[in-house]
Amino acid sequence: KAGVTQTPRYLIKTRGQQVTLSCSPISGHRSVSWYQQTPGQGLQFLFEYFSETQRNKGNFPGRFSGRQFSNSRSEMNVSTLELGDSALYLCASIGAGAQETQYFGPGTRLLVL
Amino acid sequence: SQKIEQNSEALNIQEGKTATLTCNYTNYSPAYLQWYRQDPGRGPVFLLLIRENEKEKRKERLKVTFDTTLKQSLFHITASQPADSATYLCALEKGGSYIPTFGRGTSLIVHP
Numbered sequence: 603k604a605g606v607t608q609t610p611r612y613l614i615k616t617r618g619q620q621v622t623l624s625c626s627p628i629s630g631h632r633s634v635s636w637y638q639q640t641p642g643q644g645l646q647f648l649f650e651y652f653s654e655t656q657r658n659k660g661n662f663p664g665r666f667s668g669r670q671f672s673n674s675r676s677e678m679n680v681s682t683l684e685l686g687d688s689a690l691y692l693c694a695s696i697g698a699g700a701q702e703t704q705y706f707g708p709g710t711r712l713l714v715l
Numbered sequence: 716s717q718k719i720e721q722n723s724e725a726l727n728i729q730e731g732k733t734a735t736l737t738c739n740y741t742n743y744s745p746a747y748l749q750w751y752r753q754d755p756g757r758g759p760v761f762l763l764l765i766r767e768n769e770k771e772k773r774k775e776r777l778k779v780t781f782d783t784t785l786k787q788s789l790f791h792i793t794a795s796q797p798a799d800s801a802t803y804l805c806a807l808e809k810g811g812s813y814i815p816t817f818g819r820g821t822s823l824i825v826h827p
Contacts, residue, residue: 617817620748633813637817644818644819644820645759645804645819647814647816650814658814679779690756692759696813702749702764702808702813702815702816703764704761705761706758706759706760708756708757709756709757711756
């Protein structure tokens with residue numbers, strides 16, 4: 603089975619721009635979560651989607667949004683980028699069998715200049 | 716507020732020794748606790764899960780203990796190898812949401 607894939611792997615943007623990141627979960631997994639990882643804050647939960655619906659949401663401003671498609675692929679969008687948005691963005695998928703285990707993708711490294 | 720603490724200082728040990736990493740938490744009643752390994756520039760990889768009613772879990776060279784009274788989990792790697800060098804994250808979930816809260820991780824460096 604292919605793992606979780608994320609595109610792009612690296613991205614450089616400037617302040618004020620917006621960005622869209624993509625995540626394809628493991629085949630058969632319907633839940634996708636997004637995390638932001640920075641050296642200062644560690645891994646912080648952004649949101650989780652299940653069957654195209656946002657099921658859980660973390661404590662991030664409205665500039666961070668996401669969606670999930672019928673094939674379980676997910677995108678997250680960050681509008682009006684700030685320098686502090688520079689981070690590794692990780693998505694994880696959860697299978698129906700072992701719902702506690704998160705399978706992470708390699709992440710998208712975003713640098714905001 | 717809820718807090719998960721992992722030693723921010725790197726743990727340096729010699730190959731062959733047992734590495735022990737600590738995860739402490741406060742203001743939390745987790746249903747289960749997980750340990751993940753993360754290599755630089757990569758996503759975390761799940762290693763072990765232990766539930767609140769379990770004291771110990773083992774998998775090959777890995778062992779996890781969970782003391783809900785002390786609010787602490789210990790993660791052991793026996794016969795450590797340089798390939799075990801990575802950052803190890805603990806994650807707690809209180810039950811129901813399947814969304815864990817992660818600690819900041821402890822870096823382990825195994826010297827040959």
